[in-house]
Amino acid sequence: MLERHPGGFGAVAAIGLNTFREAIRDRVLYLLLVFALIIIGVSRLLSLLTVGNEDKIIKDVGLSAISLFGVLTAVFVGVSLVFKEIERRTVYTLLAQPVRRWQFLFGKFIGLFSVLLLNVGLMSGALFSLLLLRGESPWALMPAVILIAVELAIVTAFALLFSSLTNPVLSSVWTFAVYVAGHLSWSLQVLREKVPEGIARWICDGLYWILPNLRRLDLKAQVVHGFEMPEGYVGLAAIYGLGYGVVIVVLACWAFSRKEFV
Amino acid sequence: MASESPAALSITGLHKAFSGHLGIGRHPAVRGVELEVRPGEIFGLLGPNGAGKTTTIKMILGLLRPDAGEIRVFGRPSASREARKRLGFLPENPYFYDYLTAREFLDFYARLQGIAKPDRAGLIDRTLERVGLAGRENTALRAFSKGMMQRLGLAQAIQHDPDLVILDEPMSGLDPIGRREVRDLILALREAGKTVFFSSHILQDAEMICDRVAILKQGELLSVGSLDELVSHRVRWFEVTVRGSLPPGVEAARPAGREGEHLVRVADIEALRELLDTVRAAGAQVVSVWPRRETLEDLFMKRVAAAETETPSPDPAETTHA
Structure with a gap:
């Protein structure tokens, strides 16, 4: 007789590991990663063609590449993760196991986020090595890298949420829309002051509070140009971002738990 | 009690x-x-x-x-x-993760069942043996045929006993x-x-x-x-294969498949005896006699047709040569 203790974090870890394997065996991931590493590698050339401090341009281009390719990976790999399981009906055998639906979705999130952390680690490693070779200390960039990872947690959570609700094309569009809107949410405050009092202001306020404030997680300019940051800013921003991500993952789990597999 | x-x-x-x-x-x-x-x-x-x-x-x-x-x-x-x-479950036309090997796949499902690591390796070997996939543990699923995928699906359905x-x-x-x-x-x-x-x-x-x-x-x-x-196990009719010309008055239900052979249906043992005598007297040869009992298929067709028309379908035995 087999002794079995199903459920709990064991199931989440198993699904996370499988998702990790799926993502790292996906060619799309390698294409994006190689492209990002090439961009970081040639940022030295870009710096030669541009007027300004070479090191600052390498840092700026490098951090932007890490952020952009991380988001692209989160969207392109993330939106298809749940959809593929449903489309190919592998989810049927998974949910026939003693596994709760939230464990399935949370496992998917953990797996993909682990891949993104690995990606960010590899890309940051390449950028830091480039800077070290030039005799420049890269460690001041760490706060920006940490908050890029936090931002990716939010994007991954949205990709999973939309992937649980609709097809990959629409999920990609929605996830990108949230990403862009999240970076521009500050403009809602500006708009608020220009519209008449009433419903329009309420909508501006509502959207401002609902959308993730991704600008708060963008420290690229601060670390590249050495601007001062308030004490404890990185910690608070990380708590805000991770908290927001958790809320979206919980929403995705709720949506997925109500799903019927027709 | x-x-x-x-x-x-x-x-x-x-x-x-x-x-x-x-x-x-x-x-x-x-x-x-x-x-x-x-x-x-x-x-x-x-x-x-x-x-x-x-x-x-x-x-x-x-x-x-x-x-x-x-x-x-x-x-x-x-x-x-x-x-x-x-519970163990195998879906229709199963498709599984083609980026995994058979061992990785079964290990994943064994983990979901909460089977401890020390038990998993031996269990996977035994399960693959049971479904006839021994020696394929390190083959990627993308190289599996449909039949192999079905057997692997069965393996995941039964491996946790x-x-x-x-x-x-x-x-x-x-x-x-x-x-x-x-x-x-x-x-x-x-x-x-x-x-x-x-x-x-x-x-x-x-x-x-x-x-x-x-x-x-x-x-x-x-x-x-x-x-x-x-399903009733009584003989519902007999199917007789006759080689040669059919005697007058005997009608073939359909050609028997081989050239010169005919398939004749008779409703009961009396009619069968009569047919055998007639065929022998006419110089033809009886190749086979097959008693037809009701099959699940007959029952199925009858019930499904009855549900569609809400009137019972005619019994095939009633339409045979008597």
Whole structure:
């Protein structure tokens, strides 16, 4: 007789590991990663063609590449993760196991986020090595890298949420829309002051509070140009971002738990 | 007094309807299904395409929520973790993660079942051996044929030693050898005391292995019972193959397949005796005599046709040469 203790974090870890394997065996991931590493590698050339401090341009281009390719990976790999399981009906055998639906979705999130952390680690490693070779200390960039990872947690959570609700094309569009809107949410405050009092202001306020404030997680300019940051800013921003991500993952789990597999 | 053991699977008053196009209207898929599967039996859920077999199975597994009714597995709600621990499931035309090897795949499912690491390696080897995939443990699933994928699906369904194995169209798309292997495996599961619940529209296979069957049509149960209860074993007619010219007054039901041979149907033993005498007297040769008993297929066709027309279909024996 087999002794079995199903459920709990064991199931989440198993699904996370499988998702990790799926993502790292996906060619799309390698294409994006190689492209990002090439961009970081040639940022030295870009710096030669541009007027300004070479090191600052390498840092700026490098951090932007890490952020952009991380988001692209989160969207392109993330939106298809749940959809593929449903489309190919592998989810049927998974949910026939003693596994709760939230464990399935949370496992998917953990797996993909682990891949993104690995990606960010590899890309940051390449950028830091480039800077070290030039005799420049890269460690001041760490706060920006940490908050890029936090931002990716939010994007991954949205990709999973939309992937649980609709097809990959629409999920990609929605996830990108949230990403862009999240970076521009500050403009809602500006708009608020220009519209008449009433419903329009309420909508501006509502959207401002609902959308993730991704600008708060963008420290690229601060670390590249050495601007001062308030004490404890990185910690608070990380708590805000991770908290927001958790809320979206919980929403995705709720949506997925109500799903019927027709 | 010993308490009666609960049914392996009990379904009461199960209803499910789906919304129509643009959410307009409701189309019933399962209507008031009631059945009970006893521990240790092989139970076949039969029905034409669209009868509601897969919908019923999805509700057992919690992939769909019933509109009404209750499903219990060994006395526990089918959605409970305790029930799931005792379940194994193979979907129709299974597809699995092609980026995994067979060992990685089974290890993943064993982990979901909470099987400890030290037990997993040996278990996977034994399971692959059971389904005839020994030596393929390190092959990527993308290199698996359809038949191999089906066997691997069976492997994931049985490796944790479940008490109830649910198989959705397990013989679908398999060649005769593959079907035979699946049949043997189902019989071996019963030998080991397991309960097997499977859906199929391949009636021959069901007839060979089922202890009891249920016939489903347009979401409604038409019949439930053992094959002995449902299918009459009396000879319904005889099929006689005659080589040579048929004597006058004897009509062939159809050509027998080989040149110069005819197939004649007679209703009973008296008519058979008469036919044999007539054929012998005419100098023709009797090649074979085949007594036809009612098959599950006959029953199935009869019940399905009756459900469609709400009038019983004519008995084939009544239309034969007497």
